[in-house]
Amino acid sequence: MQQAIVIKIGSSSLTSSEGGLNRERIEFFASELASLHLRGCPVLLVTSGAVAAGFRELGYPSRPKQLHEKQASASVGQALLMQAYHEAFARHGIGVGQILLTRSDFVSRKRIHNAQMTLEELLRRGMVPIINENDTVSVDELKFGDNDTLSALVANLVRAQRLVIITDVDGLYTGDPRNDANARRIDRVTEIDEDLYQLAGGSGSAVGTGGMRSKLEAARISMRGGIPLFIGRVVEPGDTLLAVDGTGKGTYFDTTANSLPMKKQWLGFHSQPQGTVTVDEGAEKALVAGGRSLLPAGVREVTGEFHPGDVIEVVNVSHRTIGRGVVNYASWQLQAVAGLSTDEVQKRIEVQRMEVIHRDEWITLSTAGKVKDTATS
Ligand SMILES: Nc1ncnc2c1ncn2[C@@H]1O[C@H](COP(=O)(O)OP(=O)(O)O)[C@@H](O)[C@H]1O
Numbered sequence: 149m150q151q152a153i154v155i156k157i158g159s160s161s162l163t164s165s166e167g168g169l170n171r172e173r174i175e176f177f178a179s180e181l182a183s184l185h186l187r188g189c190p191v192l193l194v195t196s197g198a199v200a201a202g203f204r205e206l207g208y209p210s211r212p213k214q215l216h217e218k219q220a221s222a223s224v225g226q227a228l229l230m231q232a233y234h235e236a237f238a239r240h241g242i243g244v245g246q247i248l249l250t251r252s253d254f255v256s257r258k259r260i261h262n263a264q265m266t267l268e269e270l271l272r273r274g275m276v277p278i279i280n281e282n283d284t285v286s287v288d289e290l291k292f293g294d295n296d297t298l299s300a301l302v303a304n305l306v307r308a309q310r311l312v313i314i315t316d317v318d319g320l321y322t323g324d325p326r327n328d329a330n331a332r333r334i335d336r337v338t339e340i341d342e343d344l345y346q347l348a349g350g351s352g353s354a355v356g357t358g359g360m361r362s363k364l365e366a367a368r369i370s371m372r373g374g375i376p377l378f379i380g381r382v383v384e385p386g387d388t389l390l391a392v393d394g395t396g397k398g399t400y401f402d403t404t405a406n407s408l409p410m411k412k413q414w415l416g417f418h419s420q421p422q423g424t425v426t427v428d429e430g431a432e433k434a435l436v437a438g439g440r441s442l443l444p445a446g447v448r449e450v451t452g453e454f455h456p457g458d459v460i461e462v463v464n465v466s467h468r469t470i471g472r473g474v475v476n477y478a479s480w481q482l483q484a485v486a487g488l489s490t491d492e493v494q495k496r497i498e499v500q501r502m503e504v505i506h507r508d509e510w511i512t513l514s515t516a517g518k519v520k521d522t523a524t525s
Pocket residue numbers: 157158159160161196294314315316317319320321322323324325326347348349350351352353355356357358359360361
């Protein structure tokens with residue numbers, strides 16, 4: 149089977165600001181995806197639009213702001229969305245399956261493995277999996293919020309050949325083109341740095357949520373996973389094929405040379421830290437710049453309760469997150485030996501491995517908890 153293509157379509161491309169689905173657009177996108185399917189290319193669709201499709205039926209005049217209102221809207225809208233896709237794809241003889249995911253599904257290796265198996269089986273059977281966030285069960289701190297990040301995680305999960313994020317603007321500009329007449333489009337991005345983040349604003353429409361900022365975060369995840377990405381517009385028939393083939397109306401993001409292996413992607417993007425350790429400057433340097441393991445001597449403070457094999461967060465003396473890793477100690481053991489030399493540790497406790505975190509089980513993160521593009525890990 150060919151490597152799959154993941155297509156993400158935002159609310160702004162499927163609905164109007166007054167709410168409700170734009171059936172014509174759904175028909176149009178279904179036929180765009182069917183043309184990819186005809187080429188023998190497995191396609192996964194990550195679609196937003198549940199909240200925007202549903203809120204009017206509940207009597208809200210505009211997209212609601214409160215979580216429970218959005219969740220109620222999504223429960224109505226998701227059914228309408230699936231019904232519309234089901235009918236639209238059926239006209240092309242293609243079946244669809246619904247997959248609703250939350251961030252916590254990605255935290256559990258077992259659950260995400262099951263989701264992966266389901267997706268692969270749907271693809272093997274020639275279906276188009278249609279994925280959205282499981283809005284009704286997501287709580288605020290675990291919400292993706294927008295589907296941009298979700299689409300990048302899905303693309304990594306199925307090791308897609310490309311991720312295509314379809315939105316209402318033809319790519320990343322030097323400023324939000326809605327309010328900056330001098331903004332120019334950036335055609336190709338090879339690296340995402342802080343300067344690029346500064347250019348990206350929030351959503352410009354009444355129904356979209358993440359804007360360009362969350363699309364750049366998706367690009368970062370996708371690039372580090374080794375998956376090239378396109379962000380742009382699909383307006384005319386055939387635009388999706390052009391986007392996939394490299395001549396679409398938008399911005400192309402190349403893969404990063406040092407893309408991360410699956411295990412480190414999990415550590416960086418999905419794992420849920422069970423505790424935190426503060427390390428001194430020497431240990432910070434060894435981990436971040438030296439590509440070395442963390443030893444008990446560099447540990448200053450331990451918080452939370454964890455066990456060997458759990459993921460913990462590592463912060464520096466200024467309380468800035470510097471990375472995450474799989475810990476070889478229980479929290480009580482580490483508390484007992486923090487700051488001690490290897491000899492002293494051996495005298496006091498029995499551990500399987502001397503390193504608190506081995507360098508192979510470590511990932512460097514930047515301040516905002518984002519995986520650093522320059523990471524040595
Ligand atoms: N630098 C930028 N370049 C392009 N668009 C930008 C930029 N900054 C902010 N935006 C806004 O991002 C919007 C697209 O994001 P969003 O509204 O979340 O759409 P979607 O629903 O497709 O996810 C654009 O309509 C635009 O107003």
